[in-house]
Amino acid sequence: MGSLKTRLYVYCLGEDDPRKCTALKLNRFGLAKKLKRRFEIPRKAVLLNPFAEKVLTSADREAVARYGVVAVDCSWKKVEKTFSRRFKAVNRRLPLLVPANPINFGHPGMLSSLEALAATLYITGFKGEAKKLLSLYKWGETFLNLNKNLLEEYSKTRSEEDVLRVEENYF
Structure with a gap:
């Protein structure tokens, strides 16, 4: 399938069924680099953290382009414990979206x-x-x-206030 221009990283904690793990599939297809240890996370990369104070906006484009994005692959049942320790990176919370994956279909966020x-x-x-x-x-x-509509709206925002306004209007 090949690689992307943007660097993607997955910090895998191995808490889910490996056959259903989307992070491992990204790694297998050469689309994301698997990180095995916390210290391997690039400090200037955008790290997706559901408890981060700041929300991701289109203004984060430069950081994503230059340093990449890190997804921490863990079980949603253990997410609070996983993120109770601080990650040294540019922590960002994704704005609310609706999942389509069969495990959490329809559960916002x-x-x-x-x-x-x-x-x-x-x-x-x-x-x-x-x-x-x-x-x-x-x-x-x-x-x-x-x-589709949410992603388009979020991609037009330049500030956290704009993102939060879009979230409020939809949810």
Whole structure:
């Protein structure tokens, strides 16, 4: 499948079924680099953290382009414990989106690692790369269809206030 222009990293904690793990599939297809230790996370990369104070906006495009994006692949059941320790990177929370993956379908915010990385790419203006990631799964197109308007709105925002306003209007 080949690589992308944007550097993607997955910090895998091995808490989920490896056969259903979207992060491992990204790694197998050469689309993301698997990180095995916390200290391997690039400090200037955008790290997707559901508890981060700052929300991802299109203004994060330069950081994504230069340093990449990190998804922490862990179980949603253990997410609070995982993120209770600080990650040394540019922590960002994704704005609310609706997952299409079969595990958490329809539960706002509970995205798979692949959906989270694709959403980040889409919001920061790398729409072609986002679609390439989502093409790995049958439900990838469903994710785009469910969130098309939201992703477009989020990708037009330049400030956190704008993102929060869009979130409020939809949710």
